[in-house]
Amino acid sequence: xxxxxxxxxxxxGETMMMFAPARAESLATAEDVGVHPGGAESNVxxxxxxxxxxxxxxxxxxxxxxxxxxxxxxxxxxxDTRWVSFDSAAPTGVYFKDPGHGVLYYRSGSAASxxxxxxxxxxxxxxxxxxxxxxITPALSASCAALVETVFDRVAASSARLSFDVNFRPSLxxxxxxxxxxxxxANRADIVFVGRDEAQVLWGCGTADDVRVLxxxxxxxxxxxxxxxxxxxxxxxSVFEPAIPTEVLEAVGAGDAFAAGYLxxxxxxxxxxxxxxxxxxxxxxxxxxxxxxxxQVASTGVxxxxxxxxxxxxPRLKGPA
Numbered sequence: 001x002x003x004x005x006x007x008x009x010x011x012x013g014e015t016m017m018m019f020a021p022a023r024a025e026s027l028a029t030a031e032d033v034g035v036h037p038g039g040a041e042s043n044v045x046x047x048x049x050x051x052x053x054x055x056x057x058x059x060x061x062x063x064x065x066x067x068x069x070x071x072x073x074x075x076x077x078x079x080d081t082r083w084v085s086f087d088s089a090a091p092t093g094v095y096f097k098d099p100g101h102g103v104l105y106y107r108s109g110s111a112a113s114x115x116x117x118x119x120x121x122x123x124x125x126x127x128x129x130x131x132x133x134x135x136i137t138p139a140l141s142a143s144c145a146a147l148v149e150t151v152f153d154r155v156a157a158s159s160a161r162l163s164f165d166v167n168f169r170p171s172l173x174x175x176x177x178x179x180x181x182x183x184x185x186a187n188r189a190d191i192v193f194v195g196r197d198e199a200q201v202l203w204g205c206g207t208a209d210d211v212r213v214l215x216x217x218x219x220x221x222x223x224x225x226x227x228x229x230x231x232x233x234x235x236x237x238s239v240f241e242p243a244i245p246t247e248v249l250e251a252v253g254a255g256d257a258f259a260a261g262y263l264x265x266x267x268x269x270x271x272x273x274x275x276x277x278x279x280x281x282x283x284x285x286x287x288x289x290x291x292x293x294x295x296q297v298a299s300t301g302v303x304x305x306x307x308x309x310x311x312x313x314x315p316r317l318k319g320p321a
Contacts, residue, residue: 006127007054007080008267012120012151013137014112015039015059015074016105017066020097027098037070038095040134040167040256042079047260047282049078053267056080058123062092062111083123087111105171107140116143117150125151126158130191130263134165135182139172145181152188164189164218165259168198179203187217191266193259196225212238222276224258230276241276246287258283 018038021030045057057079061067063086070092075081093107107113115137125131131151138145155162166182179202186192192215199205203214208223208231215221221233229242261282265275 006124007056008129009045009048009053009055009132009263010058010123010125010128010130011041011045011048011055011132012058012147013039013041013134014093014107014110014115014140015042015057015061015070016093016095016107016110016112017070018095018097021099024099026101027096035069037073038097038253040136040165041132042074043253043256044132044165044260044263045079046074046077047257048264048267051260051264053264054080056083056128058083058120060085060087060111060115060119062086062090063088064092066094067092067111085119087114090114110140113140113144115140115147117147119147120151120154125154126160128160129267130161130163131155132163132165132259132263134167135178135185136167136169136172138181138185139169139178148185152185156188161190162188163191163259163263164193165255166192166194166198166202167255168202170201183214186215189218191220191222191263192218193222193224193255193262195255196223199223208233208238222262222279224255230258230279232272232276234272236272239272239276241273241280244280244284246284254283254286257286 015037016039018036019033020036021027022032022034023030039059042057042059045055048055057074061070061084067086071081071084090109090111093105093110093112095106096104098104133148133151138148152162164186166186168178168182170178182202186194194211196205196208196211199211205211205214208225211223212221212233219234222230223233224230227243229240231238231240258279262275262279265278270278
């Protein structure tokens with residue numbers, strides 16, 4: 001594909017190989033399992049690319065068959081992967097989706113956990129419109145935490161905007177360590193995405209307004225409230241947009257899709273209602289699929305994630321996590 005000098009959005013973080021049942025069934029009984037890349041930040045880059053906007057994903061993969069497959073797959077979805085690198089001394093992480101029962105991660109010691117400030121040394125972050133990170137990266141290792149600090153400092157000194165999805169993953173953090181770190185990072189970002197439920201766990205916030213009181217720093221704060229809707233707070237006040245009622249097959253990945261839909265609409269210059277609606281619409285596609293990404297790859301005809309029917313015994317209504 002033809003590469004622009006600098007994509008409009010640059011997303012940075014760990015991507016693993018995801019194994020998920022091809023149909024709406026438990027991992028315990030599934031006969032057919034799909035193999036797809038899965039990572040919060042690369043998911044965002046893929047969705048933004050499908051929306052017709054230039055995006056790049058930056059990460060480190062193991063120099064193994066899974067790592068090279070991940071890069072090819074993400075590039076095939078229209079994402080710029082020129083800054084992806086491979087580490088021959090560490091493996092690519094993997095995880096398994098078990099629809100309706102959660103996710104099993106095998107990421108300890110992954111190549112991505114060895115990322116550091118050197119990872120972005122030659123990447124023109126300052127030239128992007130938006131640089132996107134999540135709260136997963138600083139939890140992976142001390143060197144990854146240092147990387148996040150470097151990215152925040154560089155973007156703050158530029159005209160680019162820093163987008164930060166809190167994405168709290170309790171299993172990655174020492175007990176009691178996440179709340180302060182994630183609050184500090186969120187207050188330094190320009191655009192922040194956080195679920196009301198995770199804000200309650202982290203900081204005891206009961207309402208979206210409580211979250212805004214705790215996070216006054218971001219110019220745009222988006223609080224997602226599951227199947228209820230999402231609220232954007234900005235200098236102009238707050239705007240709420242209800243969620244789209246959806247029968248949910250698998251919620252994992254829907255938050256990334258929401259962030260991508262919102263950011264794509266922001267880059268297109270849409271108003272607040274349009275941005276929130278675009279987030280809900282993108283999230284809805286993922287909520288109905290066992291995959292993190294739903295798209296048809298035009299050049300190959302290979303599905304990157306097929307919308308599957310919901311199990312008739314498990315109808316649920318939910319919005320992005």
